[in-house]
Amino acid sequence: MSVPAEKKEKISVPFDYNKYLRPGKLPHIWCPGCGHGIVLKAMLRAIDKLGIDKDNVCVVSGIGCSSRTPGYVDFNTLHTLHGRALSFATGIKLARPDMKVIVVTGDGDALAIGGNHFIHTCRRNIDITALVFTNAIYGMTGGQYSPTTPLESIATTSRYGNIEPPFDTCEMAKAAGATFVARGTAYHTLELEKTIYEALMHKGTSVVDIIDACPTYFGRMNKYKSATHMMEAMEKDGTVSVKQVDKLPPEKVAGKMLRGVLHKIDRPEYCEQYALLVQEKAQAKSK
């Protein structure tokens, strides 16, 4: 069967993920239907677009299902402590400002135990990209509610519904000083790849809040029939693109999270300011 010429051009070359994976570390630990693998793939495609040497990329994580990501990827990787990835990453970036430093973190890791580091990283505007895998639960330890668990949702620690209001990760990052803030989902995987790419290209602290599903805990406890049902309900129907939001009637937007680049400004970056200060003082001394 002949394929029409214009269609043929649209077929993209299959992406060679193996280029960036550590085959010896596979298969991964993630459950069937977990969103983390989809996010990992989008991240690899985005990094690939940067066209930089693998050895100039460092992926840092804390602890959690999402934080297992660095174990599978063939960059410089550092698997640290629960909640502390951004602090380790800050050290790396200061020592090697030329390196692309990416933090992979869970919503619990970034916003509960590591919440303090999160706001201060944003405040400094150090050139680190934080990818927050938001599955609204502590996946690794068995489904306790996290700072992004929606009100009334069931978790192992909120059997009758969560009464703690969740954080809006993007609002918090923006308020704390991050200069690039975006949201994506595992469902909109191609869009996510572009968003991550933009975040990686940005100079300063960039935060991408990525809505992905934990079917094993959040899904089962909150009566989602399947991983796909969950992705559709939470990621597809639960979000709306910033590009469309103005064109939609209010009832189609109410209660939904915004997707896309939500905030982007220029502000002096920490490592550059640091280098400037050192240079200035050194010059003053040599005079």
Next chain:
Amino acid sequence: MAITTKGQIGLTGNTAIAYAMKQINPDVCPAYPITPSTGIIEDFAGFVADGEVDTEMITVESEHSAMSACIGAEAAGARVMTATSSQGLALMWEMLYIASGMRLPIVLTNVNRALSAPINIHCDHSDSMGARDAGWVQLYSETVQEAYDNLIQAIRIAEHTDVLLPTMVCLDGFITSHAIENISLISDADVKGFIGAYKPAHALLDVEHPITYGAMSLPDNYIEFKHEQSRAMARSKAVVSAIGAEFGKKFGRSYGLFDAYRLEDADSVIVILNSAAGTTKVAVDELRAQGKKVGMLRPRLFRPFPFEELAKALSGAKAIAVLDRVDSMNGFGGPLFNEIRSALYETDSRPKVMSRIYGLGGRDYKVKDALGVYDELGKVVSTGKVETLQKYITL
């Protein structure tokens, strides 16, 4: 779950601990999840949600906050319990000292797990041994039954007016926390009767008697505070013995400061903590059947360290191997080795002592490993010489 004092029930270590917590019914339980102790908090959260306890459960955002909340609640006059493991205990470090310095009888279950790095979720004792000088009473448990019994006794020990110190009950991650064992439960009424109601002597919420906790104390009296704390720690040894005996009288299972196994005439002795003692006992039986004079000692109380009692119990041995499931990284063996060896300094017989580090990060310790150590000890007995003072086994 039907409770009978005669019949037994199959429970995992975590479920048994959660069940003991339900029976103790603490006023406050701040908690943060970590493998392998998560099951305790999960089960207990279920009891709270179902209204089976009166506990205020606070699900905080880290262990640092969990222990901080324990301290606040206990100082306010509440009976407080929590559970953790590994990095969780490590993150509590700063507060562990606050709890003991303020003399707050908080009771914590530590399900022993290795400390990072590299990250590992399996059993060793690096977490609780790292906290050994934090001023907490520490009880170690061989079995699910003992962990359950220890937790109930821990309330009495911690709150005893001669003690007033936080107390930690340790059990082995996965090996004990996740293994099902047939155990005897005590009835709710008996647990309640045994522990009694908590009447804090100094509570912040007792507004008729205002007090302050943790006030600045400079060189003028800081050392006096520490001296008092140290004396309380020393006094707690007698309290642990008395409560262990009382528990035995009431419920038929007595507990001392340590567990001695076929020790009376033993020349070669292994000293070891927690679940690995069970494995060692199998090796002892095997060798005894061949007529070899071997025995085992398992300390139950590690803080305070019962120096005199252990030295007395071990003074008849000729060669001792102290097996630590943690390395002190001091270039000179594990913590149990160092303290046992130091305790024996005062004995006239001065048995030979060697250090063996085993089972780090959950590496199996098998009967053959214990047999290997007894073999080495046999050589020490016959030559009177320790060839290798310290080394790793189970590599």
